[in-house]
């Protein structure tokens with residue numbers, strides 16, 4: 001009898017998810033003796049036992065499609081909002097896994113999904129995961145799929161902002177996504193030739209940024225491009241947050257920080273300043289060739305691990321090799337930009353201000 005594998009996509013969607021689903025499915029089907037079903041809308045679909053069969057026809061024509069054909073949600077098995085309450089529904093997911101006679105479950109997701117998948121592995125399920133997120137913040141993998149596409153989109157935005165900033169002699173601030181890390185901002189800032197790059201890993205000082213902009217002005221450059229990661233904070237904000245106990249008050253301090261930075265820079269430099277918040281466009285649309293190849297190779301390797309019945313691991317890329325990493329090592333930590341990262345040195349070498 002054929003063995004049945006379940007697959008789901010959880011957390012924020014990312015270009016490359018469909019390419020990865022396709023690679024897992026095609027490798028399983030090509031090998032024979034395996035069938036794949038896809039739970040809809042992440043762990044929510046597994047809870048409600050909503051799934052579709054992913055046969056050869058369902059897997060065709062999806063390589064280049066953005067989003068996820070399975071739908072996604074941010075629901076966690078142990079914290080499910082149900083009828084106004086938040087309940088631990090892990091047991092029901094475990095029950096559905098067994099009632100569907102699954103031999104294994106593949107979860108595609110970011111840091112949160114790695115943690116939730118590890119919990120399911122601890123509950124006795126055969127689990128494997130793939131690292132997806134535009135934020136690139138999953139540890140033990142050099143890169144996660146989706147990041148390259150997001151970088152490309154953000155870089156195009158920096159390129160386009162250059163010409164309009166130049167025409168109007170303005171400061172333009174581009175806010176990128178990235179949650180608590182600055183990989184998208186750093187990558188696209190360098191690729192697009194930003195003058196200032198602000199990251200969560202380095203708290204900024206508005207005066208230092210203004211100094212860098214005024215220095216440019218003195219050298220005849222009347223415009224400046226700033227790329228700021230959504231999680232970046234100033235030294236002043238960091239101090240305020242440290243002394244604040246209330247969660248809502250903390251959020252209030254952090255709200256609209258990019259717009260506030262623009263106001264402050266306008267005051268300090270007397271230059272017109274505009275803000276562009278790039279948002280969800282970074283997650284949309286077709287994956288880059290790099291992301292397609294990465295998703296595909298991680299997906300086929302995952303199927304190979306299924307054949308060998310080696311469970312409890314995340315597929316990863318390290319030093320140009322696809323490897324497996326135990327889930328317990330990836331569930332929890334966040335991959336921040338290390339303070340000694342060569343790209344930070346590179347930015348400083350070029351005279352790009354990091355707001356320090």
Ligand code: F6P
Nearest residue numbers: 012110133134135177178179283
């Ligand atoms: O993790 C991907 C990401 O796009 C982050 O960059 C961003 O902070 C977050 O998701 C947005 O989450 P949501 O889709 O829940 O609004």
